[in-house]
Amino acid sequence: MGQSQLSAFGVPKHGKNCEKGQTMTAEIGEVAPDFALPTANNETISLAQFRGQKHVILSFHVFNFTSG
Amino acid sequence: MQELGAQVLGISCDHAASHRAWATALGGLPYAELSDWEPKGQVSRAYGLWNAERGASQRAVLIIDTEGIVRYRRTYSAPNLPDLEEIVRELQQLGAPAAKV
Numbered sequence: 001m002g003q004s005q006l007s008a009f010g011v012p013k014h015g016k017n018c019e020k021g022q023t024m025t026a027e028i029g030e031v032a033p034d035f036a037l038p039t040a041n042n043e044t045i046s047l048a049q050f051r052g053q054k055h056v057i058l059s060f061h062v063f064n065f066t067s068g
Numbered sequence: 069m070q071e072l073g074a075q076v077l078g079i080s081c082d083h084a085a086s087h088r089a090w091a092t093a094l095g096g097l098p099y100a101e102l103s104d105w106e107p108k109g110q111v112s113r114a115y116g117l118w119n120a121e122r123g124a125s126q127r128a129v130l131i132i133d134t135e136g137i138v139r140y141r142r143t144y145s146a147p148n149l150p151d152l153e154e155i156v157r158e159l160q161q162l163g164a165p166a167a168k169v
Contacts, residue, residue, distance in 0.1 A: 003165040005163070016099060017164060025086065025115065025116030026114070026116060026130065026141065027116075027136050027138060027141065028139065028140065028141050029138065030137070030138050031136050031137060031138075032115075032132040032136055032137065032138050033111070033114040033115060034111075034128070034136075035111045035167060037079065037102035037104060037111060038102060038103055038106075039100055039101060039102055039103070040101055040103070043078065045100055045102055047077075047132065047136070048136075050075055050132075050134070051128050051134065051135070051136050051159065051167070052133060052134050052135075053073075053165060054073050054087045054134065055072070055073055055074040055075070055107065055131060055132065055133050055134060055139075055162055055165065056074065056075050056076075056077055056131070056132040057074055057075070057076045057077070057094070057129060057130070057131055057132075057155060057159075058077050058079060058093060058115070058128075058129065058130040058131075058132060059076060059077065059078045059079065059129050059150065060079050060080075060112060060115070060117050060125045060126060060127060060128040060129075060130075061078065061080040061081075061125065061126075061127060
């Protein structure tokens with residue numbers, strides 16, 4: 001995959017797409033904001049629960065991902 | 069893949085998830101699908117991945133290490149899918165986390 005394809009999309013600058021007062025953007029080297037979200041099975045998974053145990057790959061999807 | 073000590077968390081603002089191609093691109097890793105739905109997009113916003121115009125998060129892959137630090141961040145435009153080999157290389161550089169019981 002070409003880097004140009006990726007960079008062309010543009011990474012949001014600090015706070016650009018965040019609501020006022022939210023400045024966390026989780027850039028490289030920063031502490032990732034913790035969260036707890038429900039799964040389809042109504043379990044709750046938090047980022048913190050993997051701390052010290054596993055690397056976590058976060059995969060964000062778009063709202064209407066029509067190719068999948 | 070398990071030896072890389074990584075957990076994949078798929079995060080979607082869509083409560084009716086259909087992300088088969090994306091999940092397949094990350095195939096072979098333990099995978100859990102999470103819903104960023106209540107309140108909508110909260111986590112995407114916290115990660116600077118919220119696209120207000122579209123009311124959706126950007127496609128992105130981040131790697132968080134065992135200390136909770138962001139080590140890798142890549143956003144994708146359609147129809148690009150995550151480069152699994154690149155992600156695996158990144159994980160190999162981080163090394164497998166020490167096993168803790």
